[in-house]
Amino acid sequence: MTSENPPASSRTPVPAASPGWRLTGDLDLFLDRGSVFLLSEPALHTVLLSVTDTLRARGLQAYGEGAPLFGTYADADGTVRGAFLWTPPHRVSVSAVGPEAADSLALLLADFGPDLPGVAAERATAEAFARSWRQHTGASAALGMRQRLYRLDTLTPPEPAPPGRDRVATEADRDLLARWYEEFCEALGERPGMAPHAWADSRIVYGGATVWETPDGTPVAMAGATRRVAGQVRVAPVYTPADLRGRGYGGGATVAVTRAALDAGAAEVLLFTDLANPTSNRLYQRLGYRPVGDFAQWDFTRRDFTATATP
Structure with a gap:
């Protein structure tokens, strides 16, 4: 992860300059990069939006003493297509992304700490991340709560x-x-x-x-x-x-x-x-609530850390 300062014109969406995940510990920078994406499907991104709102209102340690970590995922033209946040000691929350992006995120986070307790995401994304986490860390992964998001009609x-x-x-x-x-x-x-x-x-x-x-x-x-x-x-x-x-x-x-x-x-x-x-x-x-989509939580248990970071 590279240390970066927020741009002078904070709140202006800043697209990622290269494809892949960009990580930061700076909440403002995360929102500058990811706000357009998060607001494109606010219902599906409700957890990411509400958690970042709480962090703004209550401080970065609102959910625990660990330093939060944020990230955005961009495609080849720099358009942000995914986002995550991790407020230790809780599960990482990830927007819906494809299997390749889920796999690369699992590999990146394995370098930050093999004791990640789990993942919460749209069902297919959560499953893909859990599968990759097992591969990259040797940890076990068990399906926890299955959830359905509803919207009021x-x-x-x-x-x-x-x-x-x-x-x-x-x-x-x-x-x-x-x-x-x-x-x-x-x-x-x-x-x-x-x-x-x-x-x-x-x-x-x-x-x-x-x-x-x-x-x-x-x-x-x-x-x-x-x-x-x-x-x-x-x-x-x-x-x-x-x-x-x-x-x-x-x-x-x-x-x-x-x-x-x-x-x-x-x-x-x-x-x-x-x-x-x-x-x-x-x-x-x-x-009067109607289904929007299904989500899942996976829980990880560390065995022997064997992360396969590329040399």
């Missing part, structure tokens, strides 16, 4: 609505949000993306978490929403404690944050589901 609230009401979470809900976020991650078998209280703080500051409470004021579910980026908001996460499920509370909270996003001017509202959970997939379709 027409919001269709459930009838009847669950008892109670929604309200935007406040500082008084900080401990509750942190606990529920941690429980949500545990239920998925996932490492929290941020420290639980830091996550709660990051959502409270812009009204990005909504609590559903029963008529007596007892909180029973929550739904989060990202900041609006490129005209879109992604609903995440939606959580109801296990002993309160099946009563429509999560659906009520989802409708509330979806409506709030639309009222605030979002052009699109998105969400991911776990394909292993047919109940949530049916619920979101009943609420």
